[in-house]
Amino acid sequence: MSRQPDILFLLPDQLRPDFLGCYGAGFLKTPHIDALAEAGLRYETCISPSPICVPARASMLTGQSAMGCGVMDNLHWPRPDRPAMGLRTWPDHLASAGYATAAIGKMHFYPWDISEGFDTRVIAEDKRHIHIRDDYDAALRAAGLRKVHAREQEGYVDGKGASISDLPEPYQVDRWVAGQAAEAIRAADPDRPLAMMVGFPGPHCPYDPPREALDSIDPASLPAPLPRTAESATHHAAFVASYKRGWADIDYSDLTDAHVRGIRHHYAALVERLDQDVGTIIAALRESGRLDNTIVIFASDHGDYLGDFGLVGKTYFHEPAIRVPLIVADFRAPAPGVEARAVSLLDLYPSFLDWAGVEVPCHARGRRLGDIDRDRIITGATVHGMMARGLGWKLVRYRNGTVALFDLTRDPQEQQNRIGDQPEIQAVLDHALTLAVLDGFAAAHADKKVAEAQAGPDHDFYGRGWQRPYPAPIN
Incomplete structure (x- = not known):
């Protein structure tokens, strides 16, 4: 075994x-x-x-x-x-x-x-x-x-x-x-x-x-x-x-x-x-x-x-x-x-x-x-919208224009939308969403990275006819 x-x-x-x-x-x-x-x-x-x-x-x-x-x-x-x-x-x-x-x-x-x-x-x-x-x-x-x-x-x-x-x-x-x-x-x-x-x-x-x-x-x-x-x-x-x-x-x-x-x-x-x-x-x-x-x-x-x-x-x-x-x-x-x-x-x-x-x-x-x-x-997204959930709250933004903020501690059934009346927690969750979106963009387009553009002076990148490797490897 x-x-x-x-x-x-x-x-x-x-x-x-x-x-x-x-x-x-x-x-x-x-x-x-x-x-x-x-x-x-x-x-x-x-x-x-x-x-x-x-x-x-x-x-x-x-x-x-x-x-x-x-x-x-x-x-x-x-x-x-x-x-x-x-x-x-x-x-x-x-x-x-x-x-x-x-x-x-x-x-x-x-x-x-x-x-x-x-x-x-x-x-x-x-x-x-x-x-x-x-x-x-x-x-x-x-x-x-x-x-x-x-x-x-x-x-x-x-x-x-x-x-x-x-x-x-x-x-x-x-x-x-x-x-x-x-x-x-x-x-x-x-x-x-x-x-x-x-x-x-x-x-x-x-x-x-x-x-x-x-x-x-x-x-x-x-x-x-x-x-x-x-x-x-x-x-x-x-x-x-x-x-x-x-x-x-x-x-x-x-x-x-x-x-x-x-x-x-x-x-x-x-x-x-x-x-x-x-x-x-x-x-x-x-x-x-x-x-x-x-x-x-x-x-x-x-x-x-x-x-x-x-x-x-x-x-x-x-x-x-x-x-x-x-x-x-x-x-x-x-x-x-x-x-x-x-x-x-x-x-x-x-x-x-x-x-x-x-x-x-x-x-x-x-x-x-x-x-x-x-x-x-915890952040997440689909084609329909995005979510940031943490610190007892949840912020959601949907492509249909709906935006909602829920207090999961006092309102776990999400019956009251608190958007607009908790600016500090909303700002924290919005920042987490921004970071998640930027990270997602970077990961989704990592295939296009040309790391060789920062290579040392002897790299073939600087000569004519250099072939770019594609997709770029993750590192």
């Missing part, structure tokens, strides 16, 4: 922390995820700086901010020649350090079947990408089944995305991913360290558990959504227009309390099933004899409004969209605890490398999870 720790990264899609027992949810049962928290460190406040699927994932993979890697929405992906610059993904670094690297499930790469440093991939992409011919699609076809658009599912239109999946149990997508991950763990070489990322397509919409999964959740026990505000209303038209497009084909212009209860009911059922899938994977680690040398990381790419502020999904910078669970259970020395200081998903990249004994490169914009501080300001 390798002395380097195995690293298992479990990443559900669109999971908010307050729908987990270990984060205080009493209306559902998540014993396997709770057990991870009881064996490790649970981070009370983990922030997704860019709360859209692809920007969040590209940032975690590369260690760069969304601005730095140039991935600001779901139609972007980092430049393919970035290894020539010295920009390597965390699995690529770990593979060079001797790890067997495997990605199981949803990764959201473009093209969808590239490796990005993983030696092995078993692919089950987004529930919305029904035309991708991935490994999950092949398994369905071999069983006489197929992927379907959610509008073919029972209840989808009337339930505003809360539907029923009638697939047989082994072919429910998260269950299939868990089975593939467990099989890969059992088949892994015991003499090589293993770094595995498991990407669950759920509980992302469509909110489509099998019918029987709903029985364990009492809809009356579910928390009510946060009220709409004047600030959140400025995003509503764009939100409705987005979901009317073909990928979702839902009209959220008339989202009622009953709709929200249904969505939350189905979402909670998916989370309970996700917990069972986590149990399957941890059991495989235990049965293979690897668990005692494994660091298990459980997180998500962003949250889900689930009706908060009259919104569904993510995209904007309210707490339900940017807050994600983060649990790090090091089974080499289990030690339960809770960390109250805020951390960022960008912190995973340097932490993965540090745990594997790999030097953290200069382009990494996160901090190792052991190096966080209480006064940190």
